[in-house]
Amino acid sequence: MILPIIALFIFGTMFGSFLSVINYRIRKNEKGIFFGRSKCPYCHKNLKAYQLIPIISYFVGGGKCMFCKKKISITYPLLELAGGLTLVSLFIYEPFIKLTFSGIQYFALPSLLYFLYLSFIGFCFIGIFFYDIQYLEIPEIYTFPAIALVFLWGIFGTTLSLYDSAIGGALAGIFFGIQVLISKEKWLGAGDLQLGILIGLFFGWKLFLLALFIIYFIGLIITLILMATKKVKRTSKIPFAPFLIMGSFITLFFGKSILNFYINTFL
Numbered sequence: 390m391i392l393p394i395i396a397l398f399i400f401g402t403m404f405g406s407f408l409s410v411i412n413y414r415i416r417k418n419e420k421g422i423f424f425g426r427s428k429c430p431y432c433h434k435n436l437k438a439y440q441l442i443p444i445i446s447y448f449v450g451g452g453k454c455m456f457c458k459k460k461i462s463i464t465y466p467l468l469e470l471a472g473g474l475t476l477v478s479l480f481i482y483e484p485f486i487k488l489t490f491s492g493i494q495y496f497a498l499p500s501l502l503y504f505l506y507l508s509f510i511g512f513c514f515i516g517i518f519f520y521d522i523q524y525l526e527i528p529e530i531y532t533f534p535a536i537a538l539v540f541l542w543g544i545f546g547t548t549l550s551l552y553d554s555a556i557g558g559a560l561a562g563i564f565f566g567i568q569v570l571i572s573k574e575k576w577l578g579a580g581d582l583q584l585g586i587l588i589g590l591f592f593g594w595k596l597f598l599l600a601l602f603i604i605y606f607i608g609l610i611i612t613l614i615l616m617a618t619k620k621v622k623r624t625s626k627i628p629f630a631p632f633l634i635m636g637s638f639i640t641l642f643f644g645k646s647i648l649n650f651y652i653n654t655f656l
């Protein structure tokens with residue numbers, strides 16, 4: 390197990406680093422989102438190959454650009470770390486291969502496909518998570534492809550029924566849509582609505598209801614902590630997508646166990 394975990398962690402940090410580049414370019418409205426080299430956001434010098442090593446190069450450089458010495462945001466290494474942790478947790482959740490030092494002991498293609506599907510959604514989630522924290526916006530470049538993929542997975546995949554998924558998406562659309570309308574996009578925006586629908590489709594209606602509960606529970610706790618430590622005021626705008634996404638990861642990894650526990654204990 391340890392070999393694929395190390396490899397996937399490294400891959401994940403590289404994808405996380407790539408998400409930073411995507412987020413930066415969405416913000417600057419730059420063309421060529423998917424191609425082109427990484428640059429320092431301040432002096433625009435192209436980074437050298439050894440400066441592109443995820444996480445490590447940030448700390449080796451003391452969190453500064455080696456050309457212009459400007460401080461580089463901590464979100465870069467954090468997003469890289471999140472990328473690594475996402476792939477590793479998804480692999481533990483869906484181990485598609487078992488390696489020993491003598492060779493491959495087990496490999497399942499459907500399991501690999503499911504892992505890849507979850508990874509794509511997972512990376513859209515963490516891309517949005519950081520973008521919303523930094524800029525209070527949710528880019529459609531993540532939500533729309535993810536919704537399309539979940540829809541395809543509902544048709545061709547084996548883990549999700551299209552019917553459950555559609556009901557989940559519709560419930561989410563109504564639940565978040567009403568809030569967007571009532572608040573005139575003040576406390577929830579169109580981006581939150583799209584992300585909410587994605588989550589509804591992704592989980593199907595049963596797990597979506599559980600996800601909602603977890604999302605608001607986390608939201609409440611974290612908002613209270615932020616207020617108590619005076620990090621935010623009652624009136625400041627708090628990004629909602631990070632709660633949606635944290636709740637979704639918890640639901641993905643623990644949702645079925647929580648539901649089973651609930652059913653066995655109380656029903």
Ligand SMILES: [Zn+2]
Pocket residue numbers: 429430431432433434454455456457458459
């Ligand atoms: Zn620089």
